[in-house]
């Protein structure tokens with residue numbers, strides 16, 4: 408059957424199109440004024456001193472670790488319940504991710520579990536199956552919590568763990584631009600934070616990402632690393648370190664600035680779609696919704712996940728929805744059980760039970776800011792049919 412409602416859609420209007428077209432017509436396609444304008448506007452939006460645009464969120468995390476001095480032999484504590492880019496980027500930097508389990512209520516990295524893992528390492532307990540030596544706590548260099556699905560982590564609890572153990576926080580805020588925790592924007596808590604602008608994100612540049620920080624030196628090194636290691640202070644080409652080509656081009660930057668200037672409206676439109684789903688699915692057993700938590704003053708809806716209860720098989724639901732022309736996605740399959748991670752580190756089912764349970768029972772429904780109420784209705788009707796068929 409043909410797809411009746413798309414899984415996701417960028418929220419692009421005529422102004423966006425004109426801004427990008429103007430850049431193309433100008434002939435200045437990289438390292439031009441659009442990049443500077445987008446970075447300045449982004450830094451101002453978040454209230455941070457520096458914003459460094461890069462070619463993707465993954466590249467931003469990679470560069471952020473390197474600039475923080477994290478590399479081979481080091482460890483970063485992060486979540487197994489995330490898009491795989493968060494853990495992959497730790498490996499790209501040459502370091503090793505150490506996972507901790509997540510909270511059942513929102514899928515975010517659990518501060519208590521984080522403290523527990525740190526204690527184990529301090530006590531010399533084995534925390535990685537394929538790692539014979541005890542891990543030196545001095546080699547644990549950062550916490551990388553992920554604000555999944557646009558819901559802020561428990562910032563206060565995580566900040567306490569970070570402070571108690573003198574660890575910097577690097578926020579993977581790629582799914583949560585605009586979300587606020589007790590009135591404060593995510594991406595303003597960590598020493599460094601990274602955003603992503605893939606087309607299904609709350610705002611897009613096509614491909615693209617942004618690193619934000621208040622630290623002058625970190626920002627400088629990030630700028631250098633994204634541009635082949637070129638010194639940012641030099642008039643002429645001089646390369647002090649091994650860098651990459653992780654630059655954002657001018658078309659992407661122009662689109663990013665255009666989207667940022669109406670970002671509040673983009674988020675409101677996503678909230679409206681989430682509300683349409685919520686009104687229809689709120690009381691529906693055996694489905695659990697992921698509404699904003701008690702400290703969340705604004706949720707920045709990224710996807711629309713629901714958790715299936717009872718003995719509903721998530722994959723049956725996905726298949727039955729597909730047969731009715733409705734796409735949906737498992738969200739997220741736990742990272743530690745992905746082939747590469749299981750093979751390299753010896754992870755097994757049962758290692759992070761909450762992440763695995765959420766990973767096995769959650770499904771993301773079609774969602775975007777341009778979805779109409781009629782489209783939500785079509786998805787919900789199909790879902791009701793599937794539930795009626797599968798629930799005994």
Ligand SMILES: *Cc1c(COP(=O)(O)O)cnc(C)c1O
Nearest residue numbers: 463464465490492493581603605
């Ligand atoms: C989208 C995303 C990223 C970055 O993805 P890119 O496609 O590289 O921009 C990183 N972490 C998480 C959790 C994400 O959802």
